[in-house]
Amino acid sequence: MIDLQLADKTHDEARQGEALIIDAPKALNARKLYIESYGCQMNFADSEIVASILLDQGFETTGDYHEADAIFINTCSIRENAEQRVRNRLSQFGIEKRRNPKLIVGVLGCMAERLKSKFLEEEKLVDMVVGPDAYRDLPQLIEQVGEGQKAINVLLSREETYADISPVRLNGNGITAFISIMRGCDNMCSFCVVPFTRGRERSRDPHSILAEAQDLFDRGYKEVTLLGQNVDSYKWKGEDESSEVMVNFAQLLEKVALISPELRIRFSTSHPKDITDEVLYTIKKYDNICNNIHLPVQSGSSRVLELMNRTYTREWYINRVDAIRRIIPDCAISTDVIAGFCTETEEEHQETLSMMDYVGYDFAFCFSYSERPGTLAARKFEDDIPEDVKKRRLKEILLKQQVTSLQRLQASVGKTVRILVEGFSKKSDKDLCGRNDQNAMIVFPAAENVAPGQYVNVVIERCTSATLLGRIAG
Structure with missing residues (x-):
């Protein structure tokens, strides 16, 4: 089901504002760290890296920010309303800081680079701003704040993957976990800020990924989700026993699946231009790779897709869906849909609705277009679709998905x-x-x-x- 309240959310915002609580042993007289994560699964995985780095510095996490010595918000820049929520939250933390002047308040993640001056200088809401490639620098930045200075590091990296850091698992259920297999994004979708906030794409060493997955399984975890902005473009080149080795996503997926048939594998997110039949046949081959693919369509119109710089057409997308249905007949497909992108006509909106009918998505994250500063769309196109039209089109998309989601669930009754x-x-x-x-x-x-x-x-x-x-x- 798609709740109408999801109208202003993308899948990157579906789990907003969760406080994460460490499942590691409590340290004696430790300083306390409160992390609140917004946005995509990558942000939640990053928060686990932050917790690991700071655990070595004597911090334990807490679910109560009133008792924290440091409060971090791991942010998302996908939607404007996400930024407003972060500002509102920082204002609340400001009240706590007035009560406890030694409290450190920091902003991490995707908002950090773009809004660093606003947070630090204009609005004076935080003590430190740290980008997603600078978490190793947190101990030094915290020390800098302790000396009475503001601290900032938003430099992006072409190499950083945090492959050597064992994340502290923050969800506490001991059953499911995220494994980040790559960072950054080379796709320059005209509506998206991710390439500017997370940098260029780079893949993590497969040996470290397998070691992390094996360790999780040995500790009793039963499901891992392999994460990347575009997992299908995962590509690692290295040497193994004096020979050059290239590992693509299908091969990585197989290596993780072979750890144990009792370890269930998920992954997110796929890009329609890159998902291959090799990946699909790998999913089919192994029962422990879940038959569930998130394949964002964004629009059913080839013209709009070109404006979005999605680098595929309606026909290409349908070809990939047909391949999924042919190779993995019982595979669930979920998606993202944008209503009211720049210059979208009523006929093109209908093309999106007809695409939804053709695919029969199990689930969809649907939202109206929101211009993000610095993107190609903001520089090149006018956000010319009236808000009432966007809302009406979005409602039509949501209502259609509600019907389809229910039908897909009903098909399981009796099984x-x-x-x-x-x-x-x-x-x-x-x-x-x-x-x-x-x-x-x-x-x-x-x-x-x-x-x-x-x-x-x-x-x-x-x-x-x-x-x-x-x-x-x-």
């Missing part, structure tokens, strides 16, 4: 599916929940012999607009 139990349902401690291969949430009555981290077979009996409901098979 028996294997799920990974993640924990208790948010609504009841008498029910457990977990996700199936297609990433749909299933809720079922708890049983004495079933615990989080186990795989179980569940018979789907019915569904709501967003959730499958069932019972343990047998």
Whole structure:
């Protein structure tokens, strides 16, 4: 289901403002760190790197910012309303800083480079601003703030992947984890700020990725999500036993899958121009690679896609969808959709709706176009679609997706599916929940012999607009 409240959210904003709590042992007399993360899964993975770096400096994390010695917001620049939420949050933290002048308040991540002067000088909301490639410098920056100075490092890197840092897992469930396989982005989509805030694309050493995945499995984790702005363009070149080796994403995916059939693999995000049949056949080959692909379409119009600099056409996208359906028939496909991009006509909006009908997305993150300063679209195109038209088109997209999402869930009723139990349902401690291969949430009555981290077979009996409901098979 797509809730109408998601109208102003992208998938990069679907998990906004979560305080992350470390699952590591408490250090005696440690300073306390509060991290609040906004935006995409990459930001959440970055927060785990920050926690690891600062753990070595004597910090433990806390879920209560009132007791923190340092407060960091890991930010997202995808949408204007995300920036406003961060400013509002910083104002709240400012109240706490007036009570505790030694409190350090910092902004991390994608907003840091673009808004550094505003945060530090004009609005004086923070003590430090740190970009996504400068987290190793945090101990020195914190020391600098302790000496009464403002601190800043927003330099982007062509090499930094944090491959040697073991992230501190912050979600605390001990079952699922993120693994960042690459950083940055070389796709210059005209509406997007990511290439300017995260820098050029670079892939992480596959040996370090496999070591991290193996360590997680050895510690009892049962699912990893491989993360990148465009995982399909992962490419690592190195030497192995005196010979040159090239590893692409399909090959990396296979290597991770071979760690254990009990380790479930997800990945995000794919780019339509780069996803290959080799990747699809790799997914088909291994049962532990989930049949779920996030394939952002953005628009169903080739002309609009060209303005967006997406580098594929409507026909190319359909070709990739057809390949997915042919090679992995039961694969779930999710997407991102932008309503009201510059100069979009009513006919082109209808092309987007018809694309949604053709694909039958299981889920979609839908939002109206919001101009971001510094992007190609902001420099080159006029944001000329009236807001009421954007809202109307967005509502039509959302309503269509609601219907399709429900239909896709209804198709599972009566089937028996294997799920990974993640924990208790948010609504009841008498029910457990977990996700199936297609990433749909299933809720079922708890049983004495079933615990989080186990795989179980569940018979789907019915569904709501967003959730499958069932019972343990047998």
